[in-house]
Amino acid sequence: MNRILSLFRGASMADLSSLCPDAAWADYQGGGLLNLMQTLSRELGGPDLGHAPLASAALAGIGRHRHVCLILIDGLGAAQLASLGPDSRLRAHQRETISSVFPPTTAAAVTTVLTGSAPAEHGLIGWHQLHGEEIIAPLPLYARYPASRGGGEQRRADTLYRARPLFDRLGRPAFLYLPDFIAESPCSRFHAGRAPRVAYGGLADGFAQLARGVNGAGPAFHYLYLPQLDTLMHEQGPDAAAARALLAEIDAHFAALLPQADACDAAMVAIADHGFVAAAPECWADVDADAELYGLLALPLSGETRLAYCHVKPACAERFLLLARERLGHACWAVRSRDLLAAGAFGPGPQRPDLARRCGDVTLIAKPGWNLRDTLPGEKPLRLAGVHAGVHPDEQAIPLIVRRP
Known part of the structure; x- marks a missing residue:
């Protein structure tokens, strides 16, 4: 955690620290999500993304496995894993606590995973952001201002997305397992590149699709995106009993997959894009x-x-x-x-x-x-x-x- 709280060096960080006491900034020097993607790309025969590698040896040699699976559990911050799943299999296999990116939000962090580029490079920096003369949501691609009646999503995608997708540049085939309601979106189509997208209908189906994937011919890379916990915690809060139950369900699917992963020589990596804090209605x-x-x-x-x-x-x-x-x-x-x-x-x-x-x-x-x-x-x-x-x-x-x- 100390790495996360003190990450910049020099006068600029001192200035920010004086303005935002005890702020947690992203680590791009070896202890963060960007560094994880640099290391994962090199391990899997992909490009050198030009960033510092992960300082931890947690992924060292992972490319020797026939299959490598990356499960992104949206919103499962280190604090949420510790509080909601202290005895979970996921927690038992936690190797490190690393930082997200800045800002720690899906548009910025998931795009870093899908492209291997920092938010400064890919340019997606919030749920809403200015693009041209509109304020848009860069993932679903609607316009908040001026308000639109729908349409224009592909037009916005064509001018918004610029960072090159990563997964289709790895040294092995890659597959993306995505919820059916986003699998065919302009955002998903662009960021998958030439890699196949596999739509799934729910948690059980998502893990079932992943299980079928690792049972196939290899070597291959598999990416499973799980947004369900994030959605629930936005609605009910990060400490809700329903969040605990949903994490237990995710954990059970993860645990059930491990025997097959062993049989197929599949290494499992699970991360989040960001954590959560509660939002009091009076604040x-x-x-x-x-x-x-x-x-x-x-x-x-x-x-x-x-x-x-x-x-x-x-x-x-x-x-x-x-x-x-x-x-x-x-x-x-x-x-x-x-x-x-x-x-x-x-x-x-x-x-x-x-x-x-x-x-x-x-x-x-x-x-x-x-x-x-x-x-x-x-x-x-x-x-x-x-x-x-x-x-x-x-x-x-x-x-x-x-x-x-």
Whole structure:
């Protein structure tokens, strides 16, 4: 955990630390998700992605196995695994705690897994983000602002996705097992590249499809994406009894697969994209409730409820920053977005040309327990029981689970 809490070096990190005390930032130097993908790619005969390898030896030699399976359990942070599944088989095979990326959210982290590139490179940095003249959701590809009636998803995908898919560049065939409701989406089609996508209908079917995969001719790489726990924890919270029960179900499927994995020489790796924190209903800051502050914005908020990108009207950035610190200081840290970029918060590698524009002028980083929102005409105020994408350690820390034959 200490690696996760102190990851940047030099003056830039000191500046951010003074603004956001005890914040957990992503580790890109050897202890994070990006480094895991660098090591996994090299182990499986894929490209050198140009990033530091994983400092841990947890994946050393894993490419010698006939099959390698990567199971991504969306939202299963290290804290959630410890609290919801302390006696689980998944926990028993946890080798390390590593960091996610910044921000620790599905759009940024899963895209890092699928491309082997940092958020700075692939450019997907929140559930909502500025793209062209729209604020869109980069995964389902709808427009939040200006509001659209649907359509345009493929048009947005064609101009949004730029990072090259990784799995079809590995030195062995790759298969992606995806929920049937996203398997044919523009996002899935692009990021799978030439690798086959296998749609599944539920948890049991997902693991059954994976079992059939490892029983086939090898060597091969298999990627199983499980979004179910994330969905439930958003709705009911990370400490809900239903979350505990769902993790137990996932764990039972994982355990049941192990004998076949042994027989087929399949190494099992399980990770998450991010963790979670609870969202108290009384700790939502409505940024649009302050007419003076909100009136300085040229666009609605983008990003996440735990991390909001603010695009400010010309010549108003410093005024907005001052007012945000005065009036929202109980709920968030207000930082210049350029400082996040200069500090390398979004990771190494060549930055997307439009990354700075997507980050806006000011970023509001929610303090522990708090969330930020605005509500546009036609929207209902957002209410979630569990959230992520901020700088709390429980959002950033994820487990690295490795089980070899």
